[in-house]
Amino acid sequence: MRGGRVAADIADAGGAGPERDLDSAFRAHRDWLVRRLALIVGDAEEARDLAQEAFVRLTEHWPLPDSSEPARWLSTVGVRLAIDERRRRRRWGFLGLRETDATWAMAVDPDLWRALSRLDRRTRAAIALTTLDGYSQDEVAAMLDAPRGTVASWISRGRDRLRTELGRDR
Numbered sequence: 001m002r003g004g005r006v007a008a009d010i011a012d013a014g015g016a017g018p019e020r021d022l023d024s025a026f027r028a029h030r031d032w033l034v035r036r037l038a039l040i041v042g043d044a045e046e047a048r049d050l051a052q053e054a055f056v057r058l059t060e061h062w063p064l065p066d067s068s069e070p071a072r073w074l075s076t077v078g079v080r081l082a083i084d085e086r087r088r089r090r091r092w093g094f095l096g097l098r099e100t101d102a103t104w105a106m107a108v109d110p111d112l113w114r115a116l117s118r119l120d121r122r123t124r125a126a127i128a129l130t131t132l133d134g135y136s137q138d139e140v141a142a143m144l145d146a147p148r149g150t151v152a153s154w155i156s157r158g159r160d161r162l163r164t165e166l167g168r169d170r
Helices: 002-013 018-041 042-061 069-093 108-118 123-134 137-144 146-165
Strands: none
Touching: 018 042, 018 123, 018 137, 042 069, 069 123, 069 137, 108 123, 108 146, 123 137, 123 146, 137 146
């Protein structure tokens, strides 16, 4: 993958200035970005690759116009990369991905994560971005390049399905 050395390249920059800020962004956002992408694609290894590609693209756009927002930028780019990869695999008829390595998620609430994995990728992304990351539906609509009403529908139907699978109390 093209971004295979981005972590090392960022770490080598080490000094002060914009490179150092990029290194800080990488260290601060790498782990949560991988976890969020794993929720969408259902595979930790693929999520790491997609996060790496998002960071490669960040280096190409660094410094960001609003340097206080690398998390938002990475989330948007990462989610779009994940959805594009799923579309590409479906279009070309690639074999399905290996079973997910979601041990980090299963330890928290296995029933919830199993139920989430049964939702389609767009619904998982919309729920993860609004519920876990705190983005508004308008922001998620912009990230996923979908109308706000569609995002609201995905979230509503997804939550209804989760309630059915998990029981009303959860």
